[in-house]
Amino acid sequence: MKKVLMLHGINHNMFGKRDPVQYGTITLAEIDEKMQELGKELGVKVISFQTNHEGEMCERVHQAFLEKVDAVVINAGAWTHYSYGLRDALAILTVPIVEIHMSNIHAREEFRHHSVFAEIVKGQICGFGLDSYLLGLRAAIGAME
Template sequence: MNIQIINGPNLNLLGVREKSIYGDSSFESYLQDLRKRYANITINYYQSNVEGEIINKLHEVGFTVDGIVINAGAYTHTSVAIGDAIAGIKAPVIEVHISNVYKREEFRHKSLLAANCKGVIAGFGLDSYRLAIENLVNG
């Protein structure tokens, strides 16, 4: 099985920014733990702060991987284009959020991606990614 994780803007700063919301672990250290836990699965990782690069990655892998876990960050709430890219690919996509977006600012309560995703997982910290992978693995 081959899973692609895509992180959007500012998620390269995990472990450094707003620790009270996002925790103090970098994504890279968490990714090492995920890869150990799922040693029989290929987990690819991509992060970009640029909307078009995220769309290009979805197009690149969306017909070949078995599933995609995406945390589009703030683009979740603003990008019709990423939502359209998800709608246009074959791989199932699960939207994840580290924080519980529904306990935050009102604008974060609306996702422009969710309608095109298999599901949404939010509020479980970095464990949101593991929960998404579990769903992709176990269907």
């Protein structure tokens, strides 16, 4: 069975409590549950990982390389805008990477408009809340084929 790694970045453990105007009231556990359901429906295994520590995220990406995952969906949160270390780790991967965001990062503060991952990801999906995740999973699966 193909494997898709879902990477959740900094502060995502606070979904459901943090800024409901931008992120809604859905929790990370609920997002992961919906990703698992869709993955099962589409015939892939979804492996979820969340951390607030940038080095741990880079190490999980390295592990994904060694595990030979088939695709990655990433919502790196604020790291999207400045983490060249995480960008370099992701660049090691030779599988499709789809960047997603719950909010429309282009309609928010200026610093959120730039993604340091943009040049290395297959594409970006933002602004659709939970659906950003589900669309990202579908896009990653489509890019694997």
